[in-house]
Amino acid sequence: MSAEPITGGCQCGAVRYRIGRLGRPTICHCRMCQKAFGGFFAPLVTAHDTEWTRGAPSHFQSSDKVRRGFCADCGTPLTYEAEDGLEIAIGSLDTPTLAAPVAQVNADFRQPFFDGLCSLPQVGVADAARNDAWNAALTSFQHPDHETATWPQET
Template sequence: MGGQAVTTPVHAYTGGCQCGAVRFSVTRLGRPSICHCRMCQKAFGGFFGPLVTAHNARWTRGEPKWFQSSNAARRAFCGDCGTPLAYETRFGLELAIGAFDDPTVAAPVIQVNLTDRLPFFHDLTALPERTDAPDEWRDFLAGIHSNQHPDHDTDDWPPRGGSNG
């Protein structure tokens, strides 16, 4: 190739917070998991913390705020909207699966810290599903305009002109 270096584009997985103030990119993912520990439950405000090991991750817009959640771990979140973004220990960085633009790239393959798993967790998929919605609810949903950052990188945010896509 005439002495010129050839670079192969590296596929990057991207994501970020709800408001778009903090964005990330990562080129290699490790093991996706759901963690049932009480700290993850509180950090995510949910029944578990969905996380994936991230190699070669970098913040591409803004910087998260960090909370030292224990003597061994710290957690990253957006200081503007509060979205949980990451968990870090001496073993490395893990990113919140739900913060990815395409969360399906990191389908969990293992559950960890089972001693804190909530007793009703196994029954969740057996709950009744509501497939119909009252007219009032459909009207309410139809009138919503999302202010969340779209599921792709943008040159700037918030967009000029009031469109968020």
């Protein structure tokens, strides 16, 4: 078990979990993972001794060997489940930095533009200020990155 609890969950807070120990964090480039995450890759970490503390994921059987867990309320991808164990979506961890990827898998399926993504220009200062103001003015209904006794919060 970790000294500090390793927790996480979906965007809306309907599904929450606690993990005893993390394994190897990776990013998977296979087309199935791209579609499951709606992105260019799936960031996943092996999870040992996982307990669902609020709700539970719904599942989609994406192949004869793998099923994928997600929140039925908000759609957040949560798990990759196969014979060899459970993997959790790194972005669903309350502290994603606990699982910085150490390897890429299925690199033959990597999108051809992937390697150049970090060299794309960043938003200019004027646009950044406008984006910061927009973000500061919004009211988020996203679950916070920590455990809550109840959710949604009482208003």
